[in-house]
Amino acid sequence: MTKTALRKIYKEKRLAITAKDKLKWDDLMLIQLQKFNFGNAASLFTYWPMVHEPNVQLYTAYLKHSIIDLQIVYPVTDFNTTTMSAFAVNDDTLFTENNYGLTEPTNGQLIAPSSIDIVFVPLLVCDTAGFRVGFGKGFYDKYLAQCRKDIIKIGFNYFEPIEKIIDTNKFDIPLNYCITPQRIYEF
Numbered sequence: 235m236t237k238t239a240l241r242k243i244y245k246e247k248r249l250a251i252t253a254k255d256k257l258k259w260d261d262l263m264l265i266q267l268q269k270f271n272f273g274n275a276a277s278l279f280t281y282w283p284m285v286h287e288p289n290v291q292l293y294t295a296y297l298k299h300s301i302i303d304l305q306i307v308y309p310v311t312d313f314n315t316t317t318m319s320a321f322a323v324n325d326d327t328l329f330t331e332n333n334y335g336l337t338e339p340t341n342g343q344l345i346a347p348s349s350i351d352i353v354f355v356p357l358l359v360c361d362t363a364g365f366r367v368g369f370g371k372g373f374y375d376k377y378l379a380q381c382r383k384d385i386i387k388i389g390f391n392y393f394e395p396i397e398k399i400i401d402t403n404k405f406d407i408p409l410n411y412c413i414t415p416q417r418i419y420e421f
Contacts, residue, residue, distance in 0.1 A: 236401045240367045244358035244393065248286040251392060259392050260289040262415035267293050267388075269418065275351040275386070277305040279320055282329065282337035283356075288390040290354050297352070307345050310338045311373060318377045320345040347380035355409060357389045361399045364408030364421030378407040386410055395419055 235243075251259075278301075280294045298304050309318040313334060321342030328340045355374050357366040366389055368374060378387065389412045412419040 235396070235399070237367045237370070237399060240359050240396070240399065241370060244367065247393065248358070251286065256286075256289075256392075259415040260292055263288060263390050263413050264292055264296060266413045266415075266418050267296060272297070272301060272352060272386070275301060276303070277307055277322075277345070277349060277351050279307045279309070279350045279353040281309055281354060281356060284335060287356060288392065290356075290390060293354065293390065305345070307350060308339045308342070309373070309377070311336060313371075316371050316373055316376065318373050320347065320350065320377075347377060348382055350381055350385060352386045352388065353378065353381070355387050355389045357391055357409075357412075359393055359399075360389055360391065360395050360409060360412050360419075362395050362397055362419075362421075364410065364412070364419075365399050365402045365406050366409060366412075367399060372405070375405050375407050379405070388413060390414075 278297055280290055283290050294306060298306060305322050307320045307322050310321055311318050321339045322345050323339050323342050327342055329337050330340050331337050357368055360366040387409045389409045391412055391414055394414055395412060408421055410421060
């Protein structure tokens, strides 16, 4: 299927998830994440989840607790250029919702893409090669193209990968891992 068709299907599938299942599946994905050894990772690029997305705040809090002095970084988007910048946050950072419903830091230190070790990448669905369908603006692919080649790219999804997204292109950057409630997929 194409990205457009998959985007429509998986947005609807997400809306059909009950609150009880969402809580259970978020916890199961946290258990999967706990199996990772992140070695010498010093920074995590994460995001504030929207209502029907997996609770990456839970996974961010786990890593912050597990990795001493982990630098937490959030995106700030520019919809005019469809680009993102990364800002380090701390306990005093203020967040606000932008005009597109994304919660972003209002202050923080700008961080170079080359200094990020782990990135949590939002998605609606991915395929068995690690390519993903996001929300269609290309923010993450553009940003990841600026990062080191050894960055660890992790997606969280309530659904298992599909066989193939038929309209991937040279600008699409695949995940290294997708964590579902059932298992970890490595690509």
